Amino acid sequence: MPLALLEPGSDAVTALYLVAVVLFILGVRQGTHPTTAKRGNMIAAVGMAIAVATTLLFDGIGNWGLIIAGIAIGSAVGVIASIRVQMTAMPQMVALYNGVGGGAIALISWSELRHALEIGEALPLDTLIPILFSAVVGSVSFWGSNIAFAKLQDLIPTRPLKVPGQQILNALLLVGIIAACVNLSINNDDPSQAVFIGVLIAAALLGNLVVLPIGGADMPVVISLLNAFTGLAAAAAGFALDNIALIVAGTLVGSSGTLLTLEMATAMNRSVPNILFAGFGGAPAAGAVGGGEERPHRSVGPQDAAIALAYADSVVIVPGYGLAVAQAQHAVKEMADELEKRGVNVNYAIHPVAGRMPGHMNVLLAEADVPYDKLREMDEINPEMPRTDVAVVIGANDVTNPAAKNDPDSPIAGMPIIEVSEARQVVVIKRSLSPGFAGIDNDLFYEENTSMLFSDAKAAAQEIAAEIENL
Amino acid sequence: MDLMTEIVIFVLAAFVGFEVISKVPTTLHTPLMSQTNAIHGIVMLGGLIVIGLSDNTLDNVIGTIAIAFGTINIVGGFMVTDRMLGMFTRKPKPAPAEIEQSRTEPLDAETGSSETTGGSA
Structure with missing residues (x-):
């Protein structure tokens, strides 16, 4: 050559x-x-x-x-x-990229094992163990990411899919994988390729089974975690290949994914194992049954909402996943422009887990040309809420639910929320009163200062913008 | 390279990673993730190495897929990150003075807004 x-x-x-x-x-x-x-x-x-x-x-x-x-x-x-790719679809894209990275690593580790078998050399443990680690984690990441992608793309239902005895099945798979890896390591002078393929398949099953029961709202955590996995698998592949570029780059990605995972879990006030294994659908489902009775609420049209907003001094917009689904970011920006023309001070309150991945809302609003200094973090905006005239909740639900603060029995108890109910008025733009992902009723909808505007987020924002212009 | 040297590199890289990434603001977390997607495309190097050792069809297929996957990560990851960050670079419209002013306005500037929505039920 x-x-x-x-x-x-x-x-x-x-x-x-x-x-x-x-x-x-x-x-x-x-x-x-x-x-x-x-x-x-x-x-x-x-x-x-x-x-x-x-x-x-x-x-x-x-x-x-x-x-x-x-x-x-x-x-x-x-x-x-x-x-x-559309900005609304970034979570899917990142999930897919995590997946192909993990898949590549699993394949590389398989090929390395095959090469060692071919030349008939014993694999030293400091090579074989990283090969096994990258095979398992890469395979879990590939399949887990594909499931996450399918859920985000609505190819499979986003609600938690549960199989009876799933925890036991997962535990058995994990034990099986570890046992097989120990077996391969003991026989490192002639590791069985069949056992190795079995490990790849078991890890694939595990990736599927772990992510399938996780619902849409927990996706920010899952995507971050899979990102960390892919990075660590790449670092392990670097150990196996004695390649420092892979070790350092993989470790960087691993740290990034780990930090984001922990940050997302903190923002939900839940531990990572709880998100992965408890399935948010589990406990809350029981609590949601009580949501049968009709509770009084106030419903308004776009014109009333426009008047409330146009005569306010300060407005805080609280976006959520519904905004992404409705592709409403440009319409919301138009509405905010109309308000700013009238001298209203408009800010955006971004909950850390709003949307389906870390920073999802920020990218959408940046796409619509919202200046980034108007995107305020939860801890920064909450103290300003009591001085806010109108809070507009667009496609967000659980992250505004006062039950997280007030009801210690609520499944989301202790989750930090955007305290919109502290604002003088709240306008909630939502298709219906249906509970959010967590399956719990949102007390916010029934509070005295809350008005519900039942509509698609994009249509509502456009109508409100037009009404403000005509005032 | 001996194992201990690799472990030293790994541990130090983890500390550097935590230090650097903990300073990335939440606004940029999505571009951060797509950029780290691109960086873990480094696995393509592994694909290049194993395909060089290959002398049979299966390993050729495995190597080619690994290279293609890694390249998707690298090319797609850096490009989409660039596209996203292009949206963030525009200068915010309102001058800082204006924002300062609106924040220091009297807090209880009353308007008729609190009565206006009650109308329709």
Whole structure:
């Protein structure tokens, strides 16, 4: 091969990889502010180009036809997907990307095992154990992410799907996987490929079974966790291949996913195991049965809502997943523009778990040209709520439910909420009184200062904007 | 490279990762996730290495898929992040002075708004 210039593991390779990973870290670091983040992304991309180019120059790289085919297919899919995807669909896209990353890692680990068997060499444990770890975690991540994608894309029901005895089945699968991995490690001079394939399949089943029972509103946690898994699997693959670029990059992604997972769980006041294994549908379902009786509420039309908003001094808009579903971000921005023309101070209150992934609402509103300094975090906006004239809840539900604060028996008790009921008036734009994902009635709807506007989020925002213009 | 060196690299990278990423504001969490999607596309390197060792059809197929998957992560991840961040770079319209003013306005500036919605039931 004329291109083979670099010896894997040589100082030159290590130095080039070091440059690449430093660029990754600098790139992520620039991501700490909206004005520098775009440049940071470029820096990380340059780092990736260096890492890939270095590896392509390795002694022993071959099969160029297939390499070029793989890169061509991957680039075509990547380019088309990134241009076409709508901002409302970012959670699905990220889930899918987590999945393909995990899938690639599981496949690579399988191929490594096959290579060792072929040349008949015993696999040292410091190679075999990372191979097994990346196979299991990569496979769980691939299948779990695909299920998350299917749920977010509405290909399968988003409500928690439960199989009786699921916890026991999951536990058995996990024990089986560990036992098989121990068996492979003991027989590391000739590990059985059949057992390895069994491990891949069991991990695939586990990925499916763990994510299937998790409902839509818990998706921010699941996506973050799968992100962490894929990163850690990549780091493990780096241990197996003695490749520091993989170790550092994978670990960075692992830390990022872990931090986001913990942050999302904190924002729901629940532990990660609780979200993964308790299934939010479980306990609350019993509580929701009581929601049969009709409770009095006040319903208004777009005109009343427009008057309330137009004569307010300060308005806080609380967006939720319903805004994404209705693609209402541009309509909401128009409504806010109309209000600002009249001198109303408009802010947006973003709950950490609003939407289906961390930061989902921020991206949607950024797409609609809402300045990012108007997007206020929960802790920042809550103290201002008592001074707010009108809070407009658009497609959000559980994150505004005062029961989280007031009712210690509520399934969402203790979850930090956007305290809209502290505002002088609340307008809730919602299709119906139906409970949110958690299956619990929202007391907010029946409070004295709450008006319900039953409509699609986009249509309502457009109608209100038109009414304000005509006032 | 010996195992201990790799473990040292792993642990230090984890600390750097936590330090750097904990400073990313919530507004940018979605682009952060898609950027880390792109970075874990680094697994493509693994695909390049294993396909070089391959001499049979199955390993060729496995390697090609792994390379394609990794490339999807890299190309798609960086591009979609760039697209998203392009939406954040526009300068906020209202001047800082204006915001400051509206926040320091008298808090109890009463308007007729509290009576107006009650109308329809």
